[in-house]
Amino acid sequence: MRAHTCDLDENKIAEAIVGKQIVALERQAQERPASGPVAAATRLQLKDLASKGKLSPVSFNLRQGEVIGIAGLLGSGRSELLHAIYGSDKYATGSVIFDGQPIARNTGAAVRAGIGMVPEDRMAQGLVPDFEIWRNTTLPALGGVSVLNSLPVAERERERGWEAIRMLSIKASSPDILVRDLSGGNAQKVTIAKWLFSDVKLFLLDEPTAGIDIGAKTDILRLIRQLASLGKSVIVVSSEFEELLAVSDRILVMRDGACVAERNTFETSEHELLLLAGGQSAASAGAHHELASH
Template structure:
């Protein structure tokens, strides 16, 4: 491997006009052809470092060197032109364009000519050993396929360094392996990667070196082989959180009242004759591979799928179709895409917290009382440990884990009795993950009922009392959480093993 760094950050600091200090004397060295891991808690400074590397932020102090030369990129276009491609967690593709059109957006070369584009596209596919329809519209692709389009787009501009921010946060295991294989193959060809992930097992298995950020400072760096998961966790948060994450849930009384009952629920979206119950104090996990229908079941239960048919009852009372009726009945949905569906980014924390229960915080249920809204927000910040300057802060200014806590806070103080959680810890760090899982346990312990979908079977087993396994829109098996394992759930989700009808 070449010893001359491809990218180096030396003593880099970043302060913002509001007084926030995001980076303090940070350093980073990425070698050509290497896969370098960057880990840290939400708010540690990872996003700021990525934005400096991508040219979106200028450092307040320190030096950035690219191929040995000091650089000051004025905008992302300059970094991109130099050979830095950044793939963010929410893949920024043009949904109405085809795969082919997206791959060559902004790419240099004679790619406006249809034949040249097709030839180059075929060459890129051979490089990554992947097949995808060039004429497919990106809006119709699965998340994993969009991730691959973004990688192809990076190759089309001739990127020497690909920065990947949480690339597998919403991917199933099979799709993750596809991404891993491509990263390994391209790094062997000389492309370097800066791999940012909260999945520490990925970092340990995929990267050559790792850098750990905490509170804007690099606290550790070295060859990945020198680390295990426990050491990484302790470096990230300064304390051991694995035991907290994996704490077994409390048992639920057999005669506990049924909070949520679902009967014969079906939908053209991929839900097929689904029936189950969730009792008060119970956390029921839905385990399935991407495309199994797990999230579709959640949205059908909540009434967000207008085509769904079947019966949903809360505390024995039928719930009319539609999210408004669901909320009125005491149901709350924490969606997978919190930015698009869970928060209003232009609103401060206090407005987001009060949104679902605004009527009860208003005079005559019509005139909002800002003092009452602010008081609730202060309570949520205190109860949930939301790290922020105060209730006036915009949710978009928060780290992923703290933004997710705001989404939880919206529902905790109103009439919600049934929580439905879709990938509640996607894209958050290990510290915030432990906090969120503890929130789930607390809500159930106080008599709430929880239905949770997660790509991480380990996470389901950490909080669930029962697990429903979903395949092709059906519940194919049911297991008590303490009597199963990640391996068995994976087998059942893939259609192997002794699955039995749970309905």
């Protein structure tokens, strides 16, 4: 696509760059096996997971190395589903079975089992803003930087911070930078990095690319696929359906607190997902998708 410089502004340039990067990710998605990681063991089983007034009973399985996207409009129950899985919704009912074992309904039990959550409000819920990069990065896994699992070693903690900076290309001159002084995208990378040094097997990501710059957005989407390639499982919520199509193996559509449809990524489109999220029946949305694909 060519355009005269006088016709461009920063937003149009950014949109063009992001579009190109997302298209490349979608092409990679199309090249993944259509059946997904079907041979992999089941990692997560939800059985009638619900929360009164917020979430209708939801049941599904998630395999090792699989990425499930959660599509839906604002207020559809997407975030509520993640909080119910993670145990931060104390009113949630139903069963969460992880690697064959039921998990008690609290966040401590979820973390011990190997579940990490990156919440939508990263500064209020995911980070300690007045702590440095290294301190935020080491908080969930102090054992790896401590003597006898009890006495943190400052040198090891700072090296962990440097490792996080290198692994996720965090734009910071030092791990001593306070996370409140980072850009939104780099702060989000710290929120994810803190789980990478723990034995996390399931990542719950709530709007991980919201409000961040172009480069960080693509880095995080690629990281999701990298985690899957390492056998990690991921559930990702995003308002950007195009991004879900780029990284997910399957997509669940939420509406009014209920899961109303499930689609394999290679069998759906952004248009169909929007129709389903907006209230079209699965049959009607599927018919629109068939027409659009011909």
